[in-house]
Amino acid sequence: MTASSPSVLRTNRSYRHLWFARIFTTTAFQMLTVAISWQMYALTGDAFSLGLVGLVEFIPMLLLTLIAGQVADRFERRKIVFICQIMECGVVALLVTASLGDWIQSYHILIAAAVLGASRSFENPTTSALVPDLVDRESLPQAAAWTASASQTASIVGPSLGGLLLVFGPSTVYLISIVALLISAFLILTLKVSRIDHKKEAASMDSLLTGLRFVFKRKIILGTISLDLFAVLLGGATALLPIFSEDILRTGSWGLGLMRTAPAVGALLMSFVLARYSIQNAIGKYLFSSLAVFGLSTILFAVSTNLTLSLVALFFIGASDVVSVVIRTTLVQLNTPHDMQGRVNAVNMLFIGTSNQLGEFESGTMAGWFGAVNATIIGGFGTIAVAFLWMYMFPELRTLKTYYDNSPTIKEGLEGSGR
Numbered sequence: 001m002t003a004s005s006p007s008v009l010r011t012n013r014s015y016r017h018l019w020f021a022r023i024f025t026t027t028a029f030q031m032l033t034v035a036i037s038w039q040m041y042a043l044t045g046d047a048f049s050l051g052l053v054g055l056v057e058f059i060p061m062l063l064l065t066l067i068a069g070q071v072a073d074r075f076e077r078r079k080i081v082f083i084c085q086i087m088e089c090g091v092v093a094l095l096v097t098a099s100l101g102d103w104i105q106s107y108h109i110l111i112a113a114a115v116l117g118a119s120r121s122f123e124n125p126t127t128s129a130l131v132p133d134l135v136d137r138e139s140l141p142q143a144a145a146w147t148a149s150a151s152q153t154a155s156i157v158g159p160s161l162g163g164l165l166l167v168f169g170p171s172t173v174y175l176i177s178i179v180a181l182l183i184s185a186f187l188i189l190t191l192k193v194s195r196i197d198h199k200k201e202a203a204s205m206d207s208l209l210t211g212l213r214f215v216f217k218r219k220i221i222l223g224t225i226s227l228d229l230f231a232v233l234l235g236g237a238t239a240l241l242p243i244f245s246e247d248i249l250r251t252g253s254w255g256l257g258l259m260r261t262a263p264a265v266g267a268l269l270m271s272f273v274l275a276r277y278s279i280q281n282a283i284g285k286y287l288f289s290s291l292a293v294f295g296l297s298t299i300l301f302a303v304s305t306n307l308t309l310s311l312v313a314l315f316f317i318g319a320s321d322v323v324s325v326v327i328r329t330t331l332v333q334l335n336t337p338h339d340m341q342g343r344v345n346a347v348n349m350l351f352i353g354t355s356n357q358l359g360e361f362e363s364g365t366m367a368g369w370f371g372a373v374n375a376t377i378i379g380g381f382g383t384i385a386v387a388f389l390w391m392y393m394f395p396e397l398r399t400l401k402t403y404y405d406n407s408p409t410i411k412e413g414l415e416g417s418g419r
Helices: 013-044 047-074 077-100 106-134 137-168 170-189 210-217 219-234 237-248 252-276 283-303 307-334 338-370 372-393 408-416
Strands: none
Touching: 013 047, 013 077, 013 106, 013 137, 013 170, 047 077, 047 106, 047 210, 047 338, 077 106, 077 170, 106 137, 106 307, 106 338, 137 170, 137 252, 137 307, 210 219, 210 338, 219 283, 219 307, 219 338, 219 372, 237 252, 237 372, 252 307, 283 307, 283 372, 307 338, 338 372
């Protein structure tokens, strides 16, 4: 690791505004997740209904993300994010109205969740594609670390704040979420984007699939994105935390709260370290080492019967995951032409979303078959096995020394896009 140049958060006003916008919007959605789940269960008393909320959010992402990537490459990204956040405010405002009027039904919540999922399908890849619009190439690793810190800060603050505000009813949580989204939308409008040379190629199925073809032709990017998919898919111990808190550690809800917080704290602290001391050399070694730590920490958590040891293991799960996230994000952004950032980031978001959703399903299924402890141990070893397999399948990723892929196809693409 080497000391970074002066903080991009301090020197770059537009990126700073984007960073704060990310905190506000992610916090809002963390709060909404808490309130929507609580209200759905209060209305139905049915655990299956909670699963439906996740499903109706996932389906729009699956159907729309590639289209969203094309939109992000054809139109001004700042305006796309702004429109999405205003639309989200409108949907949440309807939830407030229905809650205060006491006529809200479960299908209202499902419709709202589906529209929010569709909006996020456009917002997320576009926001990621905005970062290279605001930050020079040399500062992208540091920006990735700061972006991770924003997400982790929201992951700590959002659920806690949402839970506290639920004392006053879900409508209060919805109102505060609207305020946070409006602040984020205002910050997005203040961004000064220096490069807006989006290609206006005709919308077609060929153009829609360009991002997928680009990813599958570039070994570095394919290895990076697919590594996230399978590592997270197998190593999703956090989905089983309620079982560990109740049946294994026997700590109850207070222990569950601590265990949910520990990975976020580890991730937040590590993101601050990476913002100050960015990884510039031996990128491949750091990437695969972080996955090994992630897998070993998962195994340690599985076999632990002591809350303190479990919290330490979860802390390292979060910290090692951020190292991997920052490296993968930077690799994708630095090795993608500017006019394809939207489509490639959309593919990345599709892989991430799939791994998160299917990871929870996989963890639950494995726990049902083998028990929570054995399922988590299998997941930890599975992550390590994936790391070794990817080192063999993608040797160029294993031996990567810097963030830049100097293969001719990548260099020509970046030069042609004016990067």
